Amino acid sequence: MAALGQQERTFYLVCGTNASLYPDFQRDSITVSTLRPEQIVFKSVGTTYTATKVAGFNFLSGGKDMSVFVAYRVDDNSFFIAPPGIGALSYYHADKRMADVEDQNKRCAVSDINQFEQLVKIYNQKKEETDKQKQAEFEQTGRKTIMTNWVKGLMSKRNDSALEKAIRASDSAPIMRIVFLTPAYDFIRNDLGIVQRKVIKTVYVYKWTQTGKCFAHWKYYGYESLGGGAFDTDLGNWRVMTDGGWHIAELNVPGTDGFPSGENWEVDCSAFVK
Numbered sequence: 001m002a003a004l005g006q007q008e009r010t011f012y013l014v015c016g017t018n019a020s021l022y023p024d025f026q027r028d029s030i031t032v033s034t035l036r037p038e039q040i041v042f043k044s045v046g047t048t049y050t051a052t053k054v055a056g057f058n059f060l061s062g063g064k065d066m067s068v069f070v071a072y073r074v075d076d077n078s079f080f081i082a083p084p085g086i087g088a089l090s091y092y093h094a095d096k097r098m099a100d101v102e103d104q105n106k107r108c109a110v111s112d113i114n115q116f117e118q119l120v121k122i123y124n125q126k127k128e129e130t131d132k133q134k135q136a137e138f139e140q141t142g143r144k145t146i147m148t149n150w151v152k153g154l155m156s157k158r159n160d161s162a163l164e165k166a167i168r169a170s171d172s173a174p175i176m177r178i179v180f181l182t183p184a185y186d187f188i189r190n191d192l193g194i195v196q197r198k199v200i201k202t203v204y205v206y207k208w209t210q211t212g213k214c215f216a217h218w219k220y221y222g223y224e225s226l227g228g229g230a231f232d233t234d235l236g237n238w239r240v241m242t243d244g245g246w247h248i249a250e251l252n253v254p255g256t257d258g259f260p261s262g263e264n265w266e267v268d269c270s271a272f273v274k
Contacts, residue, residue, distance in 0.1 A: 007033070008031055008032070008033045009031070009032050009033075009094055010029050010030075010031055010032075010094070011029065011030050011031075011032045011042070011078075011079075011093060011094050012028065012029050012092065012093055012094075012095075012096040012098070012099060013026065013028050013029065013090055013091070013092055013099075014078075014091055014092070014093045014096075014098040014099040014101075014107060014108075015090075015091040015098075015099075015104075015107050015108035016088075016089060016090040016091060017089050017090075019087055019089075020088060021081070021082070021083065021088040021089070021090060022063075022066060022067050022069065022083070024044035024045060024047055024049070024067065025044070025067075025069060025081045025090050026090055027044050027045060030042045030043060030044045030092060031043040031044075032092075032094075035073060035076060035077075035079060036073070037053065037058075037073055038052065038053040038060075039051065039052050039053070039060070040060055040062075040071050040073060040079060042092075049062055049063060049067070049069070051063075051069065051070075051071040054070075054123060057119055057122075057123050058072075058119060059071065059072045059116060059119050059120060059123075060072070060073070061084070068083070068084060069081055069082065069083060069084070070082055070083070070084055070086070070120055072112065072116040072119075074091075074109050074112045077093060077094040077095060078091065078093040078094065078098075078109065079091075079092060080092075080109075080112070080113065082116070082120075084120070085124070086116070086121075089113065091108055091109060091113075139265075139266070142255075143255075143256060143265060143266075144265075144266045144267060144268060145268075146253065146254075146255040146256060147216050147253065147256075147259075147265045147266070147267045148267040148268040148271050150253050150254070151177065151179070151203065151205060151216050151267055151271075151272075152271055152272075154179045154181075154203060155179070156178070156179045156180045157180055157181060157182055157183045158182065158184070158200065160180065163180075163200070163221070163235075164178050166221075167204065167235065170235050170237070171206060173206040173207060173208060173209065174206060174207045174209070175204050175205070175206045176204075176205045176206065176207060176214065176269070176272040176273070176274075177204060177205040177272045178202065178203075178204045179202065179203040179204065180200055180201070180202055181201040181202065181203060181218075182200055182201055184200075185198040185199060185200050185222060186198070186199055186200065186201070186220075187199075188220075194225075195225045196224070196225055197222050197223060197224045197225055197231075197236065197238075198222050198223055198225070198231055199220035199221065199222030199223075199238065200221055200222055201218065201219075201220060201240060202218060202219065202220070202221045203216060203217070203218040203251075204217055204218070205217075205267055205272050207269060212269070213266055213269070214266065214267050214268070214269035214272065215264040215265060215267065216259075216264070216265050216266075216267050217262075217263070217264050218240070218251060218259065218261055218262075219237050219238060219239055219240060219261055219262060220237060220238040220239070220240050220261075221235060221236070222235070222236060222237075222238075223235065223236060224236055239262040240261035240262075241261075248260045248261055248262065249261045
């Protein structure tokens with residue numbers, strides 16, 4: 001039977017869910033060259049996909065980006081393909097006649113579907129728990145060091161003692177460092193092109209006195225427009241958005257997935273004591 005796993009064979013879609021799946025995993029037929037417990041290799045419309053066994057679990061995973069998938073080998077002649085969350089599913093069989101079997105339990109290998117879904121569910125739960133733990137550890141140690149060094153290395157692009165003073169006065173927490181990311185104000189306009197406010201992107205470090213911890217934060221600081229080129233004298237602050245206000249802007253901090261505007265990321269207080 002091992003030799004069969006190495007022969008190119010045509011497999012047919014004999015059962016599947018109505019939910020949308022990556023197009024190459026819902027073709028009427030695909031070509032399979034390897035169908036083993038530890039590896040599945042198949043070709044769909046000219047693209048080759050490989051899935052390898054997930055350590056400790058009786059299913060496989062493969063693909064990348066939009067084509068990430070999990071797979072389950074039923075036997076030497078059939079297997080399932082599904083997205084990681086099992087929101088959709090395709091069942092491929094080497095015998096095209098299986099599509100005409102009236103008994104859905106047999107045609108769709110329902111008992112194997114249930115086992116497949118349960119395995120992936122357990123794996124996803126464990127992975128989520130592990131990822132949360134790793135993220136928590138990273139935020140407590142790794143990210144704190146990364147952020148501390150990153151903020152320390154920033155050079156302010158604007159010398160504006162009056163604005164710095166206004167920012168410090170606007171926050172009840174002690175501000176230990178202020179960095180202006182642009183040399184001049186940006187003008188925020190509405191859909192009609194009318195200026196709404198002038199702002200400057202600002203990173204600052206503050207100390208939360210209740211805990212004694214320090215955090216980096218960034219946002220816009222600036223002034224509302226009064227019309228006619230005049231601006232309010234009261235300082236305001238706003239979270240920085242992108243894509244016409246649909247998404248929160250992020251700063252590129254190497255070693256992280258991006259530092260979102262408005263979030264508070266811990267840094268080492270001792271690095272900013274003057």
